[in-house]
Amino acid sequence: MTYREKTGFFALTIFLAVFPWIAGMSRSFGHYIDVMIFAGIFCLVTLGLSLLMGFAGQISLAQAAFFGIGAYGSGILTGHFHWNPWAALLTSAVTAAAVAWIVGVPALRLKGHYLAMATLGFGVIVHIVMNEEVDWTGGPSGLGGIPGMSLAGRKISGDAAWFYLIWAFVLAVFLFSRHVLHSRIGRALRAIHDDEKAAEAMGVPVSTLKVQVFVYSAVLASVAGSLYAHYVSFLSPGSFDLMWSVRFVLMVVVGGMQSLWGALVGTVLLTFIGNEWLQVFADFEILVYGGILLVMALFVPQGLVVWLDALVRSKARPVSTPSDGGS
Amino acid sequence: MADIFHGAAWLQYALGGLTIGAIYALVALGYNIIYNVTEIINFAQGEFVMLGGLFGVFYYQTCGLPLGAAVLCAVATVGLTGLLLERYVIRRARHATVLSMIIVTIAFSILLKGGAMLAWGKDPYRLPAFSRAGAFLWQGVAVQPQALWVLGISAVVVGVLTVFFRTSFYGKAMLACADNADAARLVGIPVRTMVLLSFGLSAAVGAVAGVAICPITLMEYDRGALLGLKGFGAAVLGGLGQFYGALVAGIVLGLAESLCAGYVSSGYKDAVALVLLMLALFFKPEGLFGSKEAAGLKRF
Numbered sequence: 001m002t003y004r005e006k007t008g009f010f011a012l013t014i015f016l017a018v019f020p021w022i023a024g025m026s027r028s029f030g031h032y033i034d035v036m037i038f039a040g041i042f043c044l045v046t047l048g049l050s051l052l053m054g055f056a057g058q059i060s061l062a063q064a065a066f067f068g069i070g071a072y073g074s075g076i077l078t079g080h081f082h083w084n085p086w087a088a089l090l091t092s093a094v095t096a097a098a099v100a101w102i103v104g105v106p107a108l109r110l111k112g113h114y115l116a117m118a119t120l121g122f123g124v125i126v127h128i129v130m131n132e133e134v135d136w137t138g139g140p141s142g143l144g145g146i147p148g149m150s151l152a153g154r155k156i157s158g159d160a161a162w163f164y165l166i167w168a169f170v171l172a173v174f175l176f177s178r179h180v181l182h183s184r185i186g187r188a189l190r191a192i193h194d195d196e197k198a199a200e201a202m203g204v205p206v207s208t209l210k211v212q213v214f215v216y217s218a219v220l221a222s223v224a225g226s227l228y229a230h231y232v233s234f235l236s237p238g239s240f241d242l243m244w245s246v247r248f249v250l251m252v253v254v255g256g257m258q259s260l261w262g263a264l265v266g267t268v269l270l271t272f273i274g275n276e277w278l279q280v281f282a283d284f285e286i287l288v289y290g291g292i293l294l295v296m297a298l299f300v301p302q303g304l305v306v307w308l309d310a311l312v313r314s315k316a317r318p319v320s321t322p323s324d325g326g327s
Numbered sequence: 328m329a330d331i332f333h334g335a336a337w338l339q340y341a342l343g344g345l346t347i348g349a350i351y352a353l354v355a356l357g358y359n360i361i362y363n364v365t366e367i368i369n370f371a372q373g374e375f376v377m378l379g380g381l382f383g384v385f386y387y388q389t390c391g392l393p394l395g396a397a398v399l400c401a402v403a404t405v406g407l408t409g410l411l412l413e414r415y416v417i418r419r420a421r422h423a424t425v426l427s428m429i430i431v432t433i434a435f436s437i438l439l440k441g442g443a444m445l446a447w448g449k450d451p452y453r454l455p456a457f458s459r460a461g462a463f464l465w466q467g468v469a470v471q472p473q474a475l476w477v478l479g480i481s482a483v484v485v486g487v488l489t490v491f492f493r494t495s496f497y498g499k500a501m502l503a504c505a506d507n508a509d510a511a512r513l514v515g516i517p518v519r520t521m522v523l524l525s526f527g528l529s530a531a532v533g534a535v536a537g538v539a540i541c542p543i544t545l546m547e548y549d550r551g552a553l554l555g556l557k558g559f560g561a562a563v564l565g566g567l568g569q570f571y572g573a574l575v576a577g578i579v580l581g582l583a584e585s586l587c588a589g590y591v592s593s594g595y596k597d598a599v600a601l602v603l604l605m606l607a608l609f610f611k612p613e614g615l616f617g618s619k620e621a622a623g624l625k626r627f
Contacts, residue, residue: 059429106609116429117368117559118608121601124556132594242552246433253430283444290437297430298419 256303348581373555409530
């Protein structure tokens with residue numbers, strides 16, 4: 001890690017460690033911890049998605065479906081069959097991986113962005129199944145009575161415990177993804193991003209890598225879904241529809257898809273916007289999301305994190321000579 | 328032998344499938360027009376269909392225009408929306424990656440959907456059928472005259488577009504832009520104008536589908552995404568860029584969906600077209616009527 005990144009990561013960890021304590025001090029901010037739990041769950045989804053979008057250069061409109069596979073998988077296995085929640089989480093993740101592989105291999109072998117449409121279609125199919133298989137999923141009226149989780153023999157109860165569990169997952173995934181990006185695989189992905197043909201000519205297995213990243217993003221979404229199921233203990237198909245897939249894409253685009261920090265920032269920002277500040281708009285919400293997505297894609301395609309970073313740097317060093325471009 | 332046909336349930340289902348299939352074909356044409364000129368896949372295509380239906384209702388009920396005029400105004404308004412999309416959104420993102428282009432059209436589709444929800448609310452709306460005649464019996468099957476309108480309109484649109492792109496000056500110029508924009512510019516084709524026209528034309532064709540189906544299935548603000556996706560299924564199945572292919576594939580999808588609703592499960596009818604779309608993407612991405620070589624050259 002660079003010095004800047006180390007400092008950033010250290011600051012983030014400290015911030016997360018004291019957050020429940022600070023939020024608990026004030027009555028009006030007390031529920032922010034709940035918002036941050038959701039933000040953490042969504043971060044797991046968007047960390048995977050940002051690898052897929054920013055580094056493999058592909059877009060998936062099925063992340064809400066994989067999120068749903070994890071959530072309903074865990075909900076059904078623990079609710080109907082009384083499995084251990086961790087076993088259910090693993091089983092759901094393996095299922096999501098298998099499904100992503102089946103969808104991804106043919107779609108990614110094609111040129112260009114067939115994956116976008118294939119995942120869009122797949123996402124809608126999964127949503128229809130959730131609504132129709134009433135015996136298993138409860139259909140439109142939802143699936144309730146999902147038990148909580150316990151870790152090392154202790155039941156996870158209370159917002160603070162959930163907060164630490166979820167964000168521990170996020171930090172672990174962040175570090176792992178970062179590690180992957182700085183490994184041989186990461187360099188290969190960056191080569192694909194710069195020039196697919198050149199990468200292929202150099203012997204990078206382009207479609208294999210893309211499929212692997214897609215499967216990785218699906219597994220993360222599924223794990224996030226499992227945690228979500230146990231945290232809220234009630235699922236309805238509305239949380240896993242196309243609009244949610246678009247929201248995940250939006251989170252990544254707002255933060256910036258070429259940096260893992262972007263995924264974190266965008267997700268936390270949009271979860272707060274969605275859960276807190278947009279409540280006044282109610283039905284207008286969808287317009288605001290569309291507007292933000294359009295403005296970001298047109299005018300700030302690199303995302304907030306990279307944009308602000310460049311802004312700060314240009315302010316700090318107003319005179320730049322061409323010769324220091326490489327440093 | 329005539330008894331097999333007379334009043335059979337399957338004939339009734341097939342008629343419904345044919346009608347909705349013709350609509351999918353029109354949506355597919357919208358994708359094909361833009362694809363033929365720019366090789367962009369416009370994710371907002373379904374929203375044009377939704378807007379067509381709702382603007383038809385607006386001009387007919389709110390403004391009190393006669394039905395024919397309302398239909399024309401609706402098609403013109405949505406066509407204008409398509410022009411605006413190209414002029415103020417797509418053109419700005421011209422040099423962006425395919426990924427950003429997809430994101431931009433998705434964003435625009437959400438804006439259209441949200442705008443429609445604000446303007447019309449969440450209720451479904453109905454237009455009256457284009458002709459006053461009531462449903463009649465044919466071979467013991469109830470036929471709505473509006474279904475015949477839908478089929479006729481689709482056939483006419485496919486025919487006109489094919490002639491337009493194959494023989495007319497403007498049509499050929501538009502195709503040249505997709506082949507090689509730089510070469511087209513060199514021989515004096517105003518590429519930007521052609522791209523602008525393609526978006527307007529595509530949106531107008533989508534709107535035609537929307538107003539034509541509105542008397543049968545009604546229209547509401549959130550129908551766009553699914554209609555667009557099924558239409559894309561028809562476009563891929565027929566071979567991206569192929570007009571007759573889109574017509575045949577649209578009708579195949581419509582029939583499959585309608586027969587599934589009748590004999591298997593009505594809840595899963597929406598999944599049928601999507602499963603076929605995915606099978607087509609996976610096993611025959613060049614479509615039923617496209618050639619493999621041509622598909623290899625496409626830059627989508």
